[in-house]
Amino acid sequence: MAGSSIKGEWKHSRPPSKEGHSPLPESSLSWCLAHLHRCGSGTENQVDAGAGKEMDKKFRVSQWRALVAIRTHHIKAGKAGIAKFRDYGGLRSLMNLLKHSECPRKTLDLALSILGNCCTELDTRREVRKMDGISVLVDIMKRNVTLETVLNRAARALGNLAMDPGSSHLIHSAGGVPLLLLCLSISSAPPSPSAAPPTDSCLKLECAQSAARALLYLSDTPSSRLSLITQGAVSALAPLIAPEYPQGLRRASLKTLHELSRGCGVECAREVSRSGVLAQLGVMVSEDSGKGFEELALKTLANVCAQGCLRPLVGSLGVIPKFTEEIKKDPLKSGVFLKALCLCCKEAVNRAKVKESGGLEVLVSFLSSHQNHSLSRLAILACVDFVFDEAAMEQLQEFGLVPLLVARLVRITREEEQTAEKLDANSSSSASPKELLEESFDFPPPEGSKKEDACREQGSSSFLSLRSWLLSEGLISSEGDLLDSSRVDGECLPSSSPSSSSSLKTAHSSKSSVTPSASSSPALSLFSAGSSSPAFSSSSETYSSPSSALESASSKSSQASPSKFSSLQKRRRAGSASLLAKVTLDSPPSVPRPAAAYQHPYHPEPWTPESPVLLLLSRFSHAGDPSGALVSSGVMSGLLHYLTQHRDPSSRCFRLLSRLSCNPSCLQALVRTGSVALIHHHLCQTEGGGNGEERQTERVKAKVKQLGVGVLSNLRVQCESGFGSGVLSHVMLSGSESNRMNCALSLPFLSSNKTLLRKLLLDTGGLLLALKPLGLYAEADDEEADDEDHTVECGRLLPDLMNLPPSSRLHSLYVSLLIGCLSALIVKTDVPRKDASFPPPPPNYNPDGDSAPPLKKPRLLLSCPYALSEFDLSLLLDDGSRLPINRAAVGGVEGEGEEPSQYFRALLRGDFREAHSKAEDTVRIKDATTGTLLPLLHYLHGCRFRGSPECPVLDALVHDGLKTKERPTKDTVFQDSPLGEAMIGACRFLVGPLQKELEDLCVSLLCSFSSEAPGLDGTSDTSADESGPKPASAEALASLLPQMYGFSQRYNYPALRPACLSLLLGARPFPSSSAAGACLRRLARAADCTETLKQDLLRLASAALS
Secondary structure, three states, rough: HHHHHHHHHHHHHOOOOOOOOOHHHOOOOHHHHOOOOOHHHHHHHOHHHHHHHHHHHHHHHHHHHHHHHHHHHHHHOOHHHHHHHHHHHHHHHHHHHHHHHOOHHHHHHHHHHHHHHHHOOOOOOOHHOOHHHHHHHHHHHHHOOEEEEEEEEHHHHHHOOOOOHHHHOOOHHHOHHHHHHHHHHHOOOOOOOOOOOOHHHHHHHHHHHHHOOOOOOOOOHHHHHHHHHHHHHHHHHHHHHHOOOHHHHHHHHHHHHHOOOOOOOOOHHHHHHOOOOHHHHHHHOOOOOHHHHHHHHHHHHHOOOOOOOHHHHHHHHHOOHHHHHHHHHHHHHHHHHHHHHHHOOOHHHHHHHHHHHOOHHHHHHHHHHOOOOOOHHHHHHHHOOOOHHHHHHHHHHHHOOOHHHHHHHHHHOOOOHHHHHHHHHHHHHHHHHHHHHOOOOOOOOOEEEEEEEEHHOOHHHHHHHHHHHHHOOOOOHHHHHHHHHHHHHHHOOOOOOOOHHHHHHHHHHHHHHHOOOOOHHHHHHHOOOOOOOOOOOOOOOOOOOOHHHHHHHHHHHHHOOOOOOOOOOOHHHHHHHHHHHHOOOHHOOOOOOOOOOOOOOOOOOOOOOOHHHHHHHHHOOOOOHHHHHOOOOOHHHHHHHHHOOOOOOHHHHHHHHHHHHHHHHHHHHHHHHHHHEEEHHHHHHOOOOOHHHHHOOOHHHHHHHHHHHHHHHHHHHHOOOOHHHHHHHHHHOOOOOHHHHHHHHHHHHHHHOHHHHHHHHHHOOOOHHOOHHHHHHHHHOOOOOOHHHHHHHHHHOOOOOOEEEEEOHHHHHHHHHHHHHHHHHHOOOOOOOOOOOOOOOOOOOOOOOOOOOOOOOHHOOOOOOOOOOOEEEEEEOOOOEEEEEOOHHHHHHOOOOOOOOOOHHHHHOOOOOOHHOOOOOEEOOOOOOOHHHHHHHHHOOOOOOOOOOOOOOHHHHHHHHOOOOOOOOOOOHHHHHHHHHHHHHHOOOOHHHHHHHHHHHHHHHHHHOOOOOOOOOOOOOOOOOOOOOHHHHHHHHHHHHHHHHHEEEEEEEHHHHHHHHHHHHOOOOOOOOOOHHHHHHHHHHHHHOHHHHHHHHHHHHHHHHO
C-alpha cells in the first residue's frame, strides 16, 4: 500500500509537458544520489509524530523519483551513463540502500533492477565484487525467498556478475547456487502454450529463466560444473525444456544443460540418467523444434557420449545419422559431433548405426582432409573398434584407409620424439587422454578403476544411505561386501536399456575368469556380439594375455565367411604358420618399452602412438588376399621406413610382413610392385649414416635384418615351387613395362634356378629393361642437369616402385636396387684376374703412399735391354726431351712377320720423310710425353715385365703404376698416372702386345687394390689388420673405377671393362649399397657409350647364369 501511494503521488507530481517548464530536479544525477538516503537522523527526533510521518513520506517519494530517474534516464545512455553513475559514487549509495532490511519491496525491486543493469559493464562488476555485493545479493535472496520479483532481479544481477570467473567462484562460495536452484522449482505449469497464464505463474517463469541464465555463467569451469551437478542442477533444469514452457525459459535451460554436459563425467551421467532428460533431447532433435533448439539438443547429446553407460541410449534416440550429417557440412566446426561419433563406435549396438549412416566414410574423409588435426587420432581409434567387423573393414579399405594409416605411421616415425608428443599434446588439448581412450561399455572397466570409483562413491550421501539400508535389512553382512560386488556405473544405466544392463552384469561376472580355453564364457559372447571375427593365424599372435585369449577363442567360435576377409585354407595356413614360425621364433627379444598407462582390449602390447595404426594394418593382413590393400609400393615403403628408422619398431609390424610373405596370394603383388627389391635393400643390406640406425640398438638392427632374411626366405620357398615359377613367368611375360622391370630387379633374390633366371632375365629382355633407366644418367652433363627431363622419364619407367618425389633421391634408390640385383646375380662370378703373370705388390705396399721418383737418366739403367741398345735415331717431344731409339727395334726388320708397332713401322719403314732420316737427325713426335713413350720404347727394345734382366721402368709400373706426381686423393685422374700414360701410349702407337700386357697389369693392380677395401658387410678381406684399411681406400677406388671404365672404352681395352664391373658388383668393396650405387652412377656418366655398358652388364649376367 505504501508503494502504491508513493507511486500515485509520483504520478501527480509529474508536469503535464516539458514545454515551457524548467528542468526537473531528478534530471540531475547529483540530486538523485543525494535523495537515496535520509539527510540526517537528528532532525527527525525534534519534530512531532505527525511531522515525522509527513517527512518520511516525502523522503520516500523523493527516493522513488531518484531511483526511477536513475533507472530510466541516467544509466540508459549505455556504458557511458553507467560509468558516470559509478564515478559519482552511485554504486556505493545503491549498495548501502540494498543492505537495509527494512527497504520496501518496490524500492528493492527497482534498486536490484538498477544494479543488474549496471553489472552489464565490466568495471562495474569489479567494483561490486570489491564492495562485497555478491554477499549482499545472496542475503537479499535468503530474506525474500517467497517474493518472485525480488528473486528474479537478484538472480539476474548474480547472472551478470557471474560473467567474470572471479565473481563466479565467489557466488559458489557464498551459497548462491541453492537459492538459484530454488528459483527453478515451479509448482505448476500453464495448462497449454496458447492459454494466458496467471500473473503469478508468469513471475515464476521469469524468475526461473533468470536463474537458469545465472547457472549458465556459473558453469564456467569443470569444478563449477561438478558442484552444480552434485547439487541437483540437472534434475532441476530437465523439466524446463518441455514444450509447454515459454521459448525463452526453454532456451536458457537448454543452454545451461549443454554447458553442464561438457566433459561429461560419472556424476553428470548419473544425474542425466536419473532426470530422464535424454528422451526430451531426443524428441527435440527428431521433431521440428527450431534450428536453435535442435542444435543445442544435438550438442548436449554429443557431450554425454563421453560416458559409455549413456552411449547405447543416445544411439537408440536416432541421433547418430544427425552426427554424420553435421560432420559432412563442416568437419572443422563439428568437432563435438566427430568426437561423439568416434566414441559411439566403442559399443557394438552403435557401430551398426554408424555403418548404416555412412559414418565410416565420414571418418576416412576426415582423416584424408585433416591429417594433422587433433582429432585425427580419435578417428583412427574409432576405426580400431571395427577390427572384428568384416564388412566394416571392407568398407574402410574401399574408402582408402590403408594409405592414410601408412602416411601417419611415416609421420610418427620421422618425428618420433617431437611429433608423437605434439600429437598427444594436441589431442589432450581438446580431449583428455582418459576421454580419448574411453572404455567401451561392452567391456568391464579395469579393476583399479572400479575400486577407485567405488571409493569415491563411498563418501556420497546416497551411497551411505544405501549401505545403511542394506545392512539393516540383512542383505549384506559387512560394508566391504558392497564395495566388492557393486558397480558404480550400474546406477548410471538408463532404465530403458535392460539388455545393456544384463550384458554389463554378464561381463562383470566373467571378468576374472577369462582364459584361453574358456571359449563359451559369457565374456566371450559379449566380446564377439557386435560382429563376427574371421579366423586368425595361430602363428601370428602368441600371447598369454586375456585380450589375446579373447581373440583366439573368438576366432575359433566364428564361422567361415565368403567375404574376402575370410581366412586362408587350413592347409595353406598351416604351411605358412610353420614357415613363419621359423622367422619369428628365432628373432631376438625386442627392446623393453616403458610401461604404458593404458592397455587396449584388442592390443596386448604396450599402447604407443603407432599402435592403432599397426593394429588396423595387421587386421587387414589377415584377409584371404590382402595384396590389394597392403602390397603396394607406398604401403611397403612406409612399413620399411618404420622398421628401419623407428627407435624400437613394434613386433606387430614384424609379424605383419612375415604374414604377407607367407601368403601365396601376395606373391605376385610383391613381385609386380618391386617390394621384394625394396625389402632386400632396406632390411638385408647394411646402410650407414641414417638417423634411424643411429637411434636403433644393435639388437634392434639384428632383429630387423633377420626379418628381411626371413621374409626373402619365405618368398624364395614359394618361388622354387611350380606355382612360384608360374607367377614369375606370368609377370615377366605378360606384365606391363614397369611390372617387368620390378620383377627383373627382384628375381635374383627369389630363385636360384639358373635356367629360369636366364630365360626370364636374358631371353625375354627383363634385365635389359631394368637397365633402361641407366642410360638417362649418361645423357646428363652433370648431376644437376638430370633433375627435370630425366627425372620425368625415370618416373615414367618406375611409377609403382618409386613412391618418392621427383628428385635425385629417386635416381639413387633405383641405382641402389640395380646394384643389389646385379650383385646377387654375379656374386659367385670370379673377377678376371691375371696376376699369375705379375709379381704381387710388396707386403708394405700402399697405393696411397709416396713413391720413389722416376728414373730419368739412362745411365742408371745398366741392366735394362733398352740401355744396352745401340741408338741410331732420336725422338723429340714437345717439351724438348729427346729419347734415343734403335730404328730396327722400334720400326721392325723388313721380312719379319712380327710388327711390334704398326705406327713406328709405317713411320720409319714406309714412304714418309722420317724413314730416310739419318742418325744425327731427330723425329718430331707431337702431343706425347715421356711417360707415354718411355715404357713403350723399353718394351720395343726387348724389356719385359717378367723378363730377365729386369727393367726398372716397367717394374715401376707394376709397383707404382696407379700413382701420380701429387698425393692421391678421391679426385685423382687415372690417365695422369704412370700406368694410364703408358696405356695411352700403347693404344696411340698401336703396340698390341704391350696393350694386352698393360691391360692385364691394370686388372691385377686393381684387384689387389680393391682387396683391402671393406665389403658391404663391413668386413675386410685382409686378416693382418683387424681395424681394416683406411676409408680413403674405398673412396679412391670409387673414384678410380668410373675413370678406368671410361678409359677402357676410350682407348680400346676390352678386358678392363668387365673387370671394373665385376669388381664393382662381385667383390663389393664398398661399405654400403648406396656407395656402390653412387659409384655406378658416376661410371655410367663417365662411359662414352651407355649401350656398351649395358651390353657389358648383360655379358656378366650371362656368364654368371651359364
